[in-house]
Amino acid sequence: MLYGRGTERAAVDRLLAAAGGGRAGALVLRGEPGIGKSALLDAAAEAAAGWRVLRAAGVESEARLPHAVLSQLLAPALGELDGLPGPQRAALERTLGLADGPAGDRLLVGLAVLTLLGDLAERQPVLALVDDLQWADPESAAVLRLAARRLGAERVALLLATREDDGPDPAGLPDLRIGPLAEPDAAALLHHLAPELPDPARVLAAAAGNPLALRELPHGADTGALPPAGRLRLAYHGQVSRLPGRTQRWLLLAALEETGALEVLLRAAAESGLDAADLAPAEEQGLLKVDLTAGRVAFRHPLLRSAVADRAPLVDRLAAHRALAAAHGPAEPLRRAWHRALAATGRDADAAGELAAAAGAAAARGGHTGASAAYERAARLSPDPDLARRWTVEAVEAALEAGEVDRAERLALAADRPDADPVTRAHLLFARGVAEFWRGEHGPAHRRLTEAAALVADPHPGPAARVLVQAVHVAWYDGLPAVRDTLTALTALPLPADDPLEPVVRYLAAALGPLAGEQGQEQGSDAGPAGAGVVGVGVEGEGVEGTGAGRVGAGRAGVGGPTLPEAERAARAAGAAVPVDLALACGAGLVPGHDAEVLDLARRLVREGREAGAFGTLPTLLFFLAEAELFDGRPGLAADHAAEALGLARDTGQPLWTGQLHGFLAYLSAVRGDGDGDPCREQAAAAFARGGAGAPWARWALGVLDLGAGRAEDAFGQLAALTGGPHAHHVSAVRAVPDLVEAAVRLRREERTAGPLAGFERWAARADRPWARALVHRCHALLAPDELAEDRYLAALAEHAEQPRPWEQARTELLYGEWLRRGRRKAEARAPLRSAEQAFRRLGAGPWAERARLELDATGGPAAAGPDRTVAGLTPQESQIVRLAAQGLSNREIAAQLFLSARTVGHHLYKAYPKLGVGSRTELAGVLPALS
Numbered sequence: 001m002l003y004g005r006g007t008e009r010a011a012v013d014r015l016l017a018a019a020g021g022g023r024a025g026a027l028v029l030r031g032e033p034g035i036g037k038s039a040l041l042d043a044a045a046e047a048a049a050g051w052r053v054l055r056a057a058g059v060e061s062e063a064r065l066p067h068a069v070l071s072q073l074l075a076p077a078l079g080e081l082d083g084l085p086g087p088q089r090a091a092l093e094r095t096l097g098l099a100d101g102p103a104g105d106r107l108l109v110g111l112a113v114l115t116l117l118g119d120l121a122e123r124q125p126v127l128a129l130v131d132d133l134q135w136a137d138p139e140s141a142a143v144l145r146l147a148a149r150r151l152g153a154e155r156v157a158l159l160l161a162t163r164e165d166d167g168p169d170p171a172g173l174p175d176l177r178i179g180p181l182a183e184p185d186a187a188a189l190l191h192h193l194a195p196e197l198p199d200p201a202r203v204l205a206a207a208a209g210n211p212l213a214l215r216e217l218p219h220g221a222d223t224g225a226l227p228p229a230g231r232l233r234l235a236y237h238g239q240v241s242r243l244p245g246r247t248q249r250w251l252l253l254a255a256l257e258e259t260g261a262l263e264v265l266l267r268a269a270a271e272s273g274l275d276a277a278d279l280a281p282a283e284e285q286g287l288l289k290v291d292l293t294a295g296r297v298a299f300r301h302p303l304l305r306s307a308v309a310d311r312a313p314l315v316d317r318l319a320a321h322r323a324l325a326a327a328h329g330p331a332e333p334l335r336r337a338w339h340r341a342l343a344a345t346g347r348d349a350d351a352a353g354e355l356a357a358a359a360g361a362a363a364a365r366g367g368h369t370g371a372s373a374a375y376e377r378a379a380r381l382s383p384d385p386d387l388a389r390r391w392t393v394e395a396v397e398a399a400l401e402a403g404e405v406d407r408a409e410r411l412a413l414a415a416d417r418p419d420a421d422p423v424t425r426a427h428l429l430f431a432r433g434v435a436e437f438w439r440g441e442h443g444p445a446h447r448r449l450t451e452a453a454a455l456v457a458d459p460h461p462g463p464a465a466r467v468l469v470q471a472v473h474v475a476w477y478d479g480l481p482a483v484r485d486t487l488t489a490l491t492a493l494p495l496p497a498d499d500p501l502e503p504v505v506r507y508l509a510a511a512l513g514p515l516a517g518e519q520g521q522e523q524g525s526d527a528g529p530a531g532a533g534v535v536g537v538g539v540e541g542e543g544v545e546g547t548g549a550g551r552v553g554a555g556r557a558g559v560g561g562p563t564l565p566e567a568e569r570a571a572r573a574a575g576a577a578v579p580v581d582l583a584l585a586c587g588a589g590l591v592p593g594h595d596a597e598v599l600d601l602a603r604r605l606v607r608e609g610r611e612a613g614a615f616g617t618l619p620t621l622l623f624f625l626a627e628a629e630l631f632d633g634r635p636g637l638a639a640d641h642a643a644e645a646l647g648l649a650r651d652t653g654q655p656l657w658t659g660q661l662h663g664f665l666a667y668l669s670a671v672r673g674d675g676d677g678d679p680c681r682e683q684a685a686a687a688f689a690r691g692g693a694g695a696p697w698a699r700w701a702l703g704v705l706d707l708g709a710g711r712a713e714d715a716f717g718q719l720a721a722l723t724g725g726p727h728a729h730h731v732s733a734v735r736a737v738p739d740l741v742e743a744a745v746r747l748r749r750e751e752r753t754a755g756p757l758a759g760f761e762r763w764a765a766r767a768d769r770p771w772a773r774a775l776v777h778r779c780h781a782l783l784a785p786d787e788l789a790e791d792r793y794l795a796a797l798a799e800h801a802e803q804p805r806p807w808e809q810a811r812t813e814l815l816y817g818e819w820l821r822r823g824r825r826k827a828e829a830r831a832p833l834r835s836a837e838q839a840f841r842r843l844g845a846g847p848w849a850e851r852a853r854l855e856l857d858a859t860g861g862p863a864a865a866g867p868d869r870t871v872a873g874l875t876p877q878e879s880q881i882v883r884l885a886a887q888g889l890s891n892r893e894i895a896a897q898l899f900l901s902a903r904t905v906g907h908h909l910y911k912a913y914p915k916l917g918v919g920s921r922t923e924l925a926g927v928l929p930a931l932s
Contacts, residue, residue, distance in 0.1 A: 002043055004185030011176050012044050015157050020125050024151035026158040031178030033303050034212025037161035041129045044159055048127040052120050058135030062258035066367020069140035071096050083119050085896050088112035095366050107615035110146035118154045118901035125155040133162035138369040146651050152904030180209025194218040236307035246278040252320045255308040260296045267327035318343050334358040341377050352381035356391050368402035393427045403653045409435035422455040440691040442478040461493040465501045469584055503570035504585050510561020511588045564589045564597040579605040580617055586624050590731050593767030599628035610897055619649040619657040633806035639668050643876035659690030663697030670705035673847035680705050696732040708847035712746040723756040741779045750783055774799035778812045810839035814852050830861035878912040886924035
């Protein structure tokens with residue numbers, strides 16, 4: 001029975017009511033130990049009559065065992081995994097140790113959990129309860145957080161309980177703080193628990209509204225100077241101290257055994273010379289409960305478990321760990337190895353080797369956080385310095401794989417010594433460089449990565465090339481000299497002709513070489529021509545034998561390189577790891593203006609990334625795809641893919657890409673003129689807040705927003721800072737030059753455009769594309785005297801006609817129509833203005849369409865036909881789902897592509913039909929052209 005807690009119970013009831021009605025949700029209960037979080041979980045389970053209830057709890061000593069909580073939560077439902085899509089089922093089975101093979105991507109595992117919960121909820125609502133989340137292993141916590149964020153139309157409720165000051169933080173989920181009981185409720189509870197208590201006021205004051213303290217303090221010691229948790233520990237110490245010594249030893253085994261498995265504890269007790277009868281006094285006092293049906297031993301409260309472990313002498317703890325190590329069989333190698341390691345009193349080669357082997361197995365199943373901790377402990381235990389260094393490197397790389405960049409840097413910094421062998425130092429320097437890059441320290445990060453590559457360049461050119469690829473990405477934010485130096489080092493590596501990166505490196509030299517070889521304002525890709533994720537040095541056991549290794553690029557970047565399609569074909573033929581190895585080339589293709597080739601390749605890589613479950617790389621690929629779609633005149637598709645990429649970047653913990661994508665979405669919002677510019681400013685602020693990566697797109701966005709609204713002074717300030725600043729080589733800066741020229745002409749500051757325009761002309765000449773030449777003609781038309789301007793405008797429109805790009809063509813038509821109207825050639829102005837207005841409306845560029853309409857009104861011509869409203873009001877997710885459904889994909893197939901549940905897909909389709917004016921799935925094909 002709960003006393004008080006009206007607010008808390010109401011919140012839980014709302015969660016259950018919404019989930020029961022098909023609106024899934026999650027809630028995190030936060031509070032101090034003993035405050036009543038577990039009681040609220042119990043009350044929720046009782047309220048969910050007729051529901052499928054899944055339950056798990058974190059255990060302090062189990063936090064280093066990967067996927068322990070997830071295994072516990074899903075154990076009752078493992079018989080229903082067969083209904084999952086093949087890749088999801090395989091990933092989840094490997095992660096939980098039910099099948100051999102490499103672990104699935106964390107996002108794929110999270111999607112499998114989401115799909116499983118959705119499948120269970122088709123039969124009855126599901127309530128998933130997780131207690132003591134602060135002690136959950138990080139892998140389980142990440143999967144649960146990811147699944148909770150993507151819950152949609154399922155009949156699923158997820159209720160988590162955690163302390164406020166410890167362990168994995170389920171950030172991003174709604175939470176509820178659980179405070180002390182009000183005094184009347186606390187008094188009523190105490191009276192219920194101890195009706196004969198002689199001095200209840202003293203206990204009430206000491207407990208301070210903590211329900212567990214009200215339960216335990218009447219039976220133990222009480223010191224008013226300690227907080228409730230401290231007083232509870234003293235109370236538990238007193239209760240345990242009065243037990244027989246053999247019972248205390250039994251309790252210690254139970255406190256140190258993470259699983260609570262009765263079978264294991266009985267074997268460990270036998271190893272310690274104890275039997276089941278020795279546990280009876282603790283059972284009689286209610287300190288723990290033995291569930292014979294489940295085969296589990298559970299303490300009355302986690303604080304009691306901690307108190308038992310804390311008070312035990314060292315000699316007893318060592319003996320208990322030895323007994324538990326012996327009790328665990330081969331099915332639990334990591335638990336066995338950890339207990340053996342914790343029982344060691346000094347260097348122990350056998351214990352270290354066993355723990356390192358178990359760490360390798362855990363890493364293979366995706367438990368990188370637990371593997372890192374195990375490798376670190378193995379290194380400390382090993383008497384062999386070489387093995388210790390090797391396992392430290394493994395700990396560092398496992399931490400990088402887990403996304404624990406700060407921890408990886410700490411381990412690497414402690415282990416990095418000048419006398420270490422070059423391969424070890426390269427691994428450690430790489431980890432430190434990655435950490436610095438994530439913090440935005442681009443200069444130090446670049447130096448660290450290039451030093452790492454130099455250490456292994458001669459014996460291991462392949463891994464060195466992969467490190468330098470990462471260094472190119474870092475250099476992009478450090479400046480053109482760093483890009484040039486990195487390309488020089490990369491093209492000088494003696495890569496074998498059959499190395500998959502060899503054609504990629506040659507393409508990079510061709511695409512980036514002309515840019516990196518010049519100083520001043522030159523061009524590049526704001527995205528940075530590199531894939532997401534962490535690529536290790538990976539030189540273990542690798543050597544280059546014999547001849548056949550040639551130098552890539554012959555020291556002259558940009559001369560005689562392959563085209564992007566040629567580089568792709570050659571890399572695939574050599575066995576490239578797709579899509580990761582090709583992501584670099586895909587992004588680099590935007591540098592010389594190979595937009596159509598990037599669009600073609602990005603579509604393939606995104607599809608392959610989805611099929612392969614390479615979700616860490618998908619934000620990168622989706623961003624490149626979105627850029628290419630935008631430049632090709634499909635801003636709607638660009639927005640859909642950018643929104644998806646942003647969600648994935650958040651889910652996979654990639655702050656660099658969240659900044660990029662916020663900046664990109666700010667630009668799309670600026671073009672549309674959403675909400676008088678507020679959404680654009682919000683996205684731009686988010687980009688600036690996440691460091692320099694998204695700043696170029698954000699500045700371009702703000703410049704276009706002001707330009708479209710007629711604020712030429714503000715637009716010029718933003719665009720001049722972009723095109724003349726440290727990011728002037730980024731693609732957003734290069735392609736913003738025509739906007740800069742337009743703003744400058746309106747302010748009569750034409751002289752301020754000379755440098756940027758000269759650089760833009762050189763870039764357009766290298767790009768050698770009609771659309772690029774059209775923009776050069778448009779710039780010169782704006783700057784030319786009247787007698788020369790028309791020829792430039794007409795030349796620009798001719799180039800646009802050869803390679804249409806709706807946004808840029810409409811901008812040129814608008815400017816030409818305005819020029820004609822100012823020259824009092826109103827009749828001639830109407831055609832380009834009407835064409836521009838229609839194009840802007842099709843693109844959703846409201847402010848620009850309005851500007852064209854006003855100009856058209858000034859000519860006395862009729863307004864253009866109204867916009868096609870077929871797809872008005874669709875959210876990016878609805879747009880994606882409708883487009884895939886129109887192509888014939890089932891809800892389940894769409895769910896697998898977009899990392900949602902099938903029920904959520906159906907829910908979004910149902911919401912989209914009225915907006916589209918259709919009544920069934922078969923009618924969607926008719927709106928597909930408008931969606932595209």
